Amino acid sequence: MAACRQMAYRERVPRNFRDRSNPLEELSADDVFARYRFYPDSIMDLLRQLPDISSPTRRNLPIPPLLQLLVSLRFLGTGATHILIGDDIKISRSTAGRCIRRVSALIAELAPHYITFPRGDRAHQVMLEFSRIAGFPKVLGCVDGTHIRIMKPSGPQEADFVNRKQYHSLNVQMVCDPSFKITSISCNWPGATHDNRIFRMSALCHQFEQGDHDGLLLGDSGYQCRPFLMTPFINPSDNSERRYNTALCRTRVLIEQTFGFLKKRFQCLNLLRTRPDVAVMYIKAAVTLHNYGIERGEVLEAQQNVVQQVADVDPRPAGGDGYARRAHIVRTFFT
Template identity: 35%
Template sequence: MDINDMDLMDFEDMDSIEPSRQTIRYRRRANPFLLEEPDFKSKYRFSKSFGQKLLDLLREDLAHDPRGCPLSPELQVVCALRNWARHEIQDDTADLHGVSQPVISKTCKEVAECLSRISRRFIKMPATLIDQEESMRKFRSIAGFPMVIGAIDCTHIRIKKVSADGGQLYINRKGYPSINVQVVCDADLKIMDIVTRWRGSVHDSRIFRECRLKERFEAGAFSGLLLGDSGYPCTSYLFTPLLNPSTQAEENYNRCHIRTRNTVERCFGLWKQRFRCLLRGMFGDIETAKKTIVACAVLHNLAIDMREDVFPEEEDPQEQTSSQEPVVQAAIRNTVRGSIRRRQFIETHFN
């Protein structure tokens, strides 16, 4: 059309001239909770009832502005579960659910943040005297070791190489970058306390020395004991095994101590078997990795409460935990008060 002929047109007709627009078509995403139970568990390694419980906990926090066709809370929950439990490449999870890899990465981060905010509802030490006595009873049923309310140890969670200043401090004694995670568990293998802020090169004893839980024990908040390995100093509230038992009572103490403290090793094994990302490593940023570890601890406790079966899978060689005592460093020294109380404890309960 010649621009000079514009004045010959009826200007009312110009209202009907509209630029062509491309129609945006959104891909419909199926609700994973409509799957049959075997199919759901095969895809996500947890039952539908577990997924529904998690969805009920997080639905309000995961609700988004409906514009732009975001992932529904249902899809966000199952995508995070699949990624953490199977340790699947995020591209594969994205292809399965009809989204992009950055969406899966963002979804896992948001779900981890939501779970870490409510972690105190699921990860807590026994507060009342009745709860502490029940914990002691369960521990005593294992090997006859009295007055125990928790077993403590640390485990290394592999992370990607940190290139920033101080990145070498994340290299642990085995030569790879990690976060050294301190855990206290009960006799049911539930996590009662967790610390995820320390780099892989930090020794277990320092993590406990500077944690809030130590202050609570020293303030008399608990009537029972913790059991730890020889990487910790023996104190009046944390008992470690004797390095050179010389009497039958001391050998009985060591035997019962090792069998009872092994609870935390089994807790690590079960935790990492449920969430393979803890076993094989995390490759996001450090802060997201820490929140994901806490989120997996929350889900681990919830799975125990709901009696979730562990998904059948061949055991990974890296998953094997050792019951042998670690090499004791010279800096780990028992307190005088702790040694005296341990001696009195052995004479009272193991003679």
């Protein structure tokens, strides 16, 4: 028996360590961008901003930090399943899933550095750039919500995630600036939640209520008209109100275009096959990378052809002294 065991040990197939080459060295810069949504220099710069993500192990060669980042960028950019992404660099589905969740969480932690609402000199620059679009004064951002589809969650709150189009989603509220950067995000609300409620409960709304920002947001008629949030007239009564509506719509279309840019570049946002809490983390990571790409000057060529989405909202106005300020803006700038 001892001799048999010794013979079996000698005939054991040696472990095969897989060759994990560097795609950045094998592909052209354009091919890297097409697969990972960033050029090589930006990927290396992003890697330097993350904490050490090396994962030493005695069982096999560790996955280099660069490949862990590339696996995550491939998932966020394409939304492909973990098994397909793992096959691409010869790792298992479970290993790919661990890399994606771990690195995406670290990217999401960079959000405070890239998702910032304009203040000071930057706020004045944003208002100037918005005013050049259609002449609307003192605009700091355009606000709206978009639905990110998720798998049906388990638990008693499952019905809360069913939106008005009858699929499960998160209702993600964002604010954009004139360069399509996202300056504020609330991404942990179930799909059945109304846009106006998300805004009322947001930290940004509380900041405006406390007077932290001297400017305006533009929203659609699903929001309550408030002194710091301008909405369109449902039935404009004269040319001044019609000119106001035109200027507001021409300016507010930027948030619709921003949603299109974001979902085109990070196609995982078309369907997140995971729990709501993990989906929130992926959304925040994608938005962080969206802003990072704009800062690096790297955008998709197809972003010029985004189709505007028209929100289906309740047109009935709500109360509030925002109507007095709206009337003042009409008299001062659009008469």
